[in-house]
Amino acid sequence: MPANLPPEAKHKWAEVSATKNPKEKLRLLKEFLSLVPKHKGTEKLCSQAKKKMAALRREIEEKKSKKTGRGGPKFFIEKEGAAQVAIIGMTNAGKSSLIAATTNAKVEASPNPYFTREPVPGMFDYEDIQFQIVEAPALMEGSADGKAWGLQTLAIARNADGLILMVSLSQDPVRQLSLILDEMEKARIFVSKPKARVEVEKKFMGAGLRTILIGKLVDCNLKDVKELLKSCRIADAVVRIYGEATIDEVEEAIFESTVYKPAVIVANKIDLDKHRTNLKKLEDYIEKQLPVVSVSCRTSQDLDRLGEALFKALNIIRVYTKEPNEREFSKRPFILKKGATIYDLAKNIHSDFSKKFSFAKVWAKRLVFSPQKVGSTFALEDRDTVEIHTK
Ligand SMILES: Nc1nc2c(ncn2[C@@H]2O[C@H](COP(=O)(O)OP(=O)(O)OP(=O)(O)O)[C@@H](O)[C@H]2O)c(=O)[nH]1
Ligand SMILES: [Mg+2]
Numbered sequence: 408m409p410a411n412l413p414p415e416a417k418h419k420w421a422e423v424s425a426t427k428n429p430k431e432k433l434r435l436l437k438e439f440l441s442l443v444p445k446h447k448g449t450e451k452l453c454s455q456a457k458k459k460m461a462a463l464r465r466e467i468e469e470k471k472s473k474k475t476g477r478g479g480p481k482f483f484i485e486k487e488g489a490a491q492v493a494i495i496g497m498t499n500a501g502k503s504s505l506i507a508a509t510t511n512a513k514v515e516a517s518p519n520p521y522f523t524r525e526p527v528p529g530m531f532d533y534e535d536i537q538f539q540i541v542e543a544p545a546l547m548e549g550s551a552d553g554k555a556w557g558l559q560t561l562a563i564a565r566n567a568d569g570l571i572l573m574v575s576l577s578q579d580p581v582r583q584l585s586l587i588l589d590e591m592e593k594a595r596i597f598v599s600k601p602k603a604r605v606e607v608e609k610k611f612m613g614a615g616l617r618t619i620l621i622g623k624l625v626d627c628n629l630k631d632v633k634e635l636l637k638s639c640r641i642a643d644a645v646v647r648i649y650g651e652a653t654i655d656e657v658e659e660a661i662f663e664s665t666v667y668k669p670a671v672i673v674a675n676k677i678d679l680d681k682h683r684t685n686l687k688k689l690e691d692y693i694e695k696q697l698p699v700v701s702v703s704c705r706t707s708q709d710l711d712r713l714g715e716a717l718f719k720a721l722n723i724i725r726v727y728t729k730e731p732n733e734r735e736f737s738k739r740p741f742i743l744k745k746g747a748t749i750y751d752l753a754k755n756i757h758s759d760f761s762k763k764f765s766f767a768k769v770w771a772k773r774l775v776f777s778p779q780k781v782g783s784t785f786a787l788e789d790r791d792t793v794e795i796h797t798k
Contacts, residue, residue: 412449412658414638416442420662421640424609429470433463452662455595458551462558482559483566484528488537489742490721493563494673495591496573497583498545501675503527504704505573506542509713514542516704521545524556526563533714535740536725540571548586551593561594569721570598570670571713576682576701580674580689598670598697603652605660607636607644614643621746622650632657669720671698673713678703724789726752736792743787750783753795763797 412420419439426432440456443449484491494502503523504516510529515522527542543563550557564570572587574580588598603622616636618629631654632646639661648657659665672693674686686701693699700716702709724747725740741755749769753761761783768778769785770792778794787793 413442413444417639424641429463429466433460433467436460436463451595451665455662458558458594461553462562465553465558482526482556482563484526484539484541484563486539486568487528488530488539489723490568490717491539491541491566492531492569492571492717492721493567494540494542494571494573495546495560495564495587496571497547497575497586498522500545500573500575500583501704502542502545502573505571505673505675505702505710506540508704508707509710510540521555531714531717533718535738536742538714538717541567546587546590548590551590557590558594561591561596564591564596564668565594565666567668569717570668571673571717572598572670572697573673573675574689576674576676576685576689577679578685580685581692584672584689584692595665597665597667599667603648603650603656604667605649605652605657606647607641607660608647609641610643610645612643616642616644616646618646618648620648622648622652624648625651625653627654627657636661669722671700671713671716671720674699674701675704677701677708678706724787724791726787727790727792728752728756729792729794731794731796747787748783749781749785749787749793749795752787752793753783756795760795760797765796765798767796768794 416439419435419442423432423435423439426435436456436459440453443453445453494505496502498520499518501516503514506512506514506527506529507516509531512527512529514527514529523542523544525544528539531538531540541563543560544556546557546560547554550560572584574583591597616633618632620629624632635654635658636644636646641661672689674689676682677686682701690699698716698720700709700712702713704710722745723742724745726743727736727740729736741752743751743755749767750761750764753764764783767781767785769781770777771788773788
């Protein structure tokens with residue numbers, strides 16, 4: 408990724424980002440591409456822009472066909488619950504069966520290949536929270552190059568908070584998983600833990616620029632990051648930097664080209680006799696790099712292990728709150744990222760809350776005394792309970 412794109416290209420990108428209309432976005436992307444110098448360092452960026460353009464063309468076509476009454480599939484599912492988890496896998500892996508076995512959604516499983524053609528959501532209960540799991544239509548070789556609904560499926564994966572990579576133990580699971588990972592990699596979606604993670608969350612106008620450095624910058628400082636954002640005309644955003652990041656990685660995050668998703672592998676069909684050798688093959692291949700949950704959607708065996716695996720992988724915590732004058736804590740927790748502070752919680756409750764914040768009381772097992780009076784930088788953990796006092 409080039410750290411020194413010409414300013415015109417950066418400005419054009421800012422226009423691309425600010426535009427919602429797909430036709431307009433497509434036109435601007437074309438212009439953006441013409442402003443990017445073509446060399447080895449810009450290859451990834453160019454291929455990413457081209458993929459975006461292909462997805463936009465498809466979206467425009469879909470809209471057209473809807474207008475003419477032919478109806479097109481609805482590809483985006485609005486997020487609900489604690490997190491949206493996309494189920495990605497080849498046909499017949501058992502994606503629909505997983506939704507049918509673990510949620511209330513009405514969905515049909517079938518031995519016919521490529522049975523599901525549109526994303527199907529369902530709400531999955533885990534303790535006192537719910538995950539939204541979404542079956543994405545099957546991946547196949549060539550998905551990342553635009554075959555069938557491939558780009559839309561990859562867009563669902565890109566948009567989700569986490570992934571279930573689903574394989575069937577009736578066939579070679581390593582081949583299935585490699586195919587999934589290959590297609591995702593072509594679309595710059597990774598599941599392995601990156602050394603550094605940079606998130607750029609664009610905010611409404613006037614929100615200003617805030618950088619949160621949890622890790623460390625390697626070849627630059629915060630001023631360079633701010634300059635880079637300014638040159639891309641990003642004035643309102645929260646930038647979080649985890650691990651050791653270079654300026655190139657920050658830039659990559661701005662262009663949304665690479666994303667890292669937490670993932671759990673679900674190995675399905677353990678009711679079949681031959682599942683053991685295939686499961687062993689898969690586990691040897693993964694070498695504990697990713698969690699593997701082996702289940703049977705047919706008999707429901709071990710499906711109860713999925714919730715905890717997802718919760719762990721997603722790196723989230725639950726925080727319960729209460730009003731200063733009330734006795735009862737909220738039943739429904741707030742869902743925050745691991746490492747979140749009281750400040751993040753206050754902001755989540757109400758954007759004004761963080762400004763009026765005075766102090767908080769926290770009840771937690773790890774504290775010597777509960778409640779303990781704390782400030783806004785107090786780091787929260789799963790199942791903490793909090794009472795916020797405002798000025
Ligand atoms: N033996 C066995 N068969 C299963 C299991 N889960 C699903 N199947 C069967 O596998 C076939 C495919 O299941 P689906 O859930 O439709 O698979 P899918 O991944 O949604 O497939 P597409 O929608 O085509 O991508 C069906 O015939 C299911 O009955 C399982 O745990 N054990
Ligand atoms: Mg299906």
